[in-house]
Amino acid sequence: MSTRDIILVRHAQAQHAAPGQGDAARALTSAGEAAAAAAGAWLREHGAAPAYILTSAAQRARATGECLAQALACTDLREDARIYDATPATLLRVLDENAQAPCLLLVGHNPGFETLVALLSSGVSDGGRGMPPGAVAWLTLPQGEIEPGAATVRHFWWP
Numbered sequence: 001m002s003t004r005d006i007i008l009v010r011h012a013q014a015q016h017a018a019p020g021q022g023d024a025a026r027a028l029t030s031a032g033e034a035a036a037a038a039a040g041a042w043l044r045e046h047g048a049a050p051a052y053i054l055t056s057a058a059q060r061a062r063a064t065g066e067c068l069a070q071a072l073a074c075t076d077l078r079e080d081a082r083i084y085d086a087t088p089a090t091l092l093r094v095l096d097e098n099a100q101a102p103c104l105l106l107v108g109h110n111p112g113f114e115t116l117v118a119l120l121s122s123g124v125s126d127g128g129r130g131m132p133p134g135a136v137a138w139l140t141l142p143q144g145e146i147e148p149g150a151a152t153v154r155h156f157w158w159p
Helices: 030-045 059-072 088-097 112-122
Strands: 003-010 052-055 077-079 103-108 136-142 152-157
Touching (some): 052 059, 059 103, 088 103, 088 112, 103 112, 112 152
Parallel strands (some): 052 103
Antiparallel strands (some): 003 136, 136 152
16 A cells, blocks of 8 residues: 655744734744754654645745755745644645655644644544644655554654
């Protein structure tokens, strides 16, 4: 049976919003930049080869995605505004719409990502272990089966 890898990366540490600045405009801190680079190096060392990278429209997610793309020599970085503040149901739609990718890397946010990991791996949405900034959850699923409990957590890493 063929499998599909889904790699979820929570954006790295971001600056607090400045007065009048919207949440989506928050940039990475210098520690966040280092964590994103470390996540990219870890993914490269473990053989990650995403067909492309999908990021939220938030600046901190986009910057994290750019670090990962550079580390993985992935030239296809795409933005999907639905990933920002997404529910697991929305994230499942994004995964379904990108089912042709044998390995897909998403960069986004909590609580959606940690809830999705719990749902796909255990079948329940309230059993998450959390995903700190810069964390990587690498899931493997049977091809064509994006169902609760169908995934195996291959790796869980954080800086």
